[in-house]
Amino acid sequence: MERCPLENGNAAELVLAYGARTLDADQQVAFERHMLSCAGCRELAAAQQAVWSALDSWTPEPISSNFDEKLYQRILLEEQRPWWQRLLRADWSLRPAMPVAAACGVLIAAFLLRSPEPAPAPPSSSQPKLRIEQVERALDDIDMLKQLGVESPSRI
Ligand SMILES: [Zn+2]
Structure with a gap:
């Protein structure tokens, strides 16, 4: 040169x-x-x-090499969830009330269905007593379900 x-x-x-x-x-x-x-x-x-x-x-930190990529993937995944999944994840407080209410509805329906009592003409004195026992049992069942729902809301 x-x-x-x-x-x-x-x-x-x-x-x-x-x-x-x-x-x-x-x-x-x-x-x-x-x-x-x-x-x-x-x-x-x-x-x-x-x-x-x-x-x-100078070498970049290995943990930060794809950190942003992973973060954006997570955000994207969260945004791609159906709206009802996000709603369920966001609002857990609504969930325990639903099964108790559904169970009460089933109990009431069962009680209404069997209450006409199509028994073939039993003695007239025992008929009202039987119905009262049925009503009390059904009410007790509903109370028990309510207590279960109140005492252990995280059960479901
Ligand atoms: Zn030179």
């Missing part, structure tokens, strides 16, 4: 290519030979080498 690249304005480009190891073998040998006799290019190359070694020693 007869002329100093600092003189013809190619120094920055040349030193960058030298630091990145993208010079041809001939160019690299010529520049290294030139640096032996040129303090300016030596300093420039040394500064460039310092930058590259700093970049080499």
